[in-house]
Amino acid sequence: MELKGQGAIVTGAASGIGREVARLLAEEGANVAAFDRDGAGARAIAAEIEGHAFEVDVRDGDAVAHATTAAAEKLGDLSILVNNAGSGDLRPMHTVDDRLWHRLIDVNLSGVHYGMRSAIPVMLEAGRGAVVNLASLSGISPTRNEAPYSAAKAGVIALTSSGALEYGPTVRVNCVAPGFVRTALTAIWEDHPDAFAPIREAIPLQRIGEAREIAELVLFLCSDRSSYITGQTIVIDGGLSLPQAGTDAALSRLFDKLQG
Numbered sequence: 121m122e123l124k125g126q127g128a129i130v131t132g133a134a135s136g137i138g139r140e141v142a143r144l145l146a147e148e149g150a151n152v153a154a155f156d157r158d159g160a161g162a163r164a165i166a167a168e169i170e171g172h173a174f175e176v177d178v179r180d181g182d183a184v185a186h187a188t189t190a191a192a193e194k195l196g197d198l199s200i201l202v203n204n205a206g207s208g209d210l211r212p213m214h215t216v217d218d219r220l221w222h223r224l225i226d227v228n229l230s231g232v233h234y235g236m237r238s239a240i241p242v243m244l245e246a247g248r249g250a251v252v253n254l255a256s257l258s259g260i261s262p263t264r265n266e267a268p269y270s271a272a273k274a275g276v277i278a279l280t281s282s283g284a285l286e287y288g289p290t291v292r293v294n295c296v297a298p299g300f301v302r303t304a305l306t307a308i309w310e311d312h313p314d315a316f317a318p319i320r321e322a323i324p325l326q327r328i329g330e331a332r333e334i335a336e337l338v339l340f341l342c343s344d345r346s347s348y349i350t351g352q353t354i355v356i357d358g359g360l361s362l363p364q365a366g367t368d369a370a371l372s373r374l375f376d377k378l379q380g
């Protein structure tokens with residue numbers, strides 16, 4: 121029970137990575153507030169882990185502030201914040217209209233700012249805190265057709281560095297950058313296994329990641345086991361971002377051929 125008695129907010133807790141983070145933090149003794157715009161989903165995970173549900177859209181700064189104050193009161197402590205809510209969209213950059221641009225920037229970047237802005241004063245007052253932000257490999261090495269998402273996630277990495285500089289030593293702020301993880305966000309790949317095959321081949325661990333594996337890293341960054349780590353973005357991608365991972369499968373085929 122590494123987090124016994126600690127209060128934690130997890131945004132986007134109704135699904136995927138956020139749901140596994142909420143489960144794992146609760147297993148380790150934290151009291152969890154599940155924030156999600158999907159109220160029914162937030163209530164379901166809160167009921168499962170004996171936590172508290174808050175139907176909140178992270179694009180609304182005032183709503184995040186109110187829910188954070190209410191959560192801190194209910195939890196009796198607020199020393200962990202996991203800014204996980206996010207969503208994506210795939211289309212060429214020149215076809216992104218203002219509405220979509222602002223939606224993607226607001227959910228993926230502004231939501232992280234609103235979360236930190238609301239929770240960090242409570243943490244500073246209490247004298248301790250750990251924040252973990254969910255970025256993406258796309259924020260470091262963008263892929264095609266997700267420009268606003270990648271730009272927002274690059275912003276999350278920068279916000280993480282700024283937060284670590286401004287709020288240490290009381291509050292540690294770190295970031296997790298996953299590659300491909302099996303959740304609703306990546307479900308489209310399950311409908312097109314042929315398209316995903318070369319990606320799987322390029323991943324040294326040869327498979328998509330599971331939400332629980334990301335949650336384990338988030339738990340580490342929330343707990344005192346990472347007490348000397350702040351301002352870092354930790355990539356968790358099965359090795360996909362290794363510089364030569366994309367060419368390795370082709371090299372391996374060539375090598376097999378040359379071996380006869």
Ligand SMILES: NC(=O)c1ccc[n+]([C@@H]2O[C@H](COP(=O)([O-])OP(=O)(O)OC[C@H]3O[C@@H](n4cnc5c(N)ncnc54)[C@H](O)[C@@H]3O)[C@@H](O)[C@H]2O)c1
Binds near residue numbers: 135136176
């Ligand atoms: N799945 C992946 O491969 C992957 C890779 C890199 C990064 N990520 C990041 O991990 C995080 C979690 O993604 P996931 O794969 O679990 O996705 P998911 O779609 O399974 O879950 C996202 C959750 O966020 C909630 N949400 C979305 N917009 C919201 C809003 N405006 N306000 C409040 N809640 C909102 C959704 O209702 C949902 O419960 C995201 O930030 C995502 O960008 C995921």
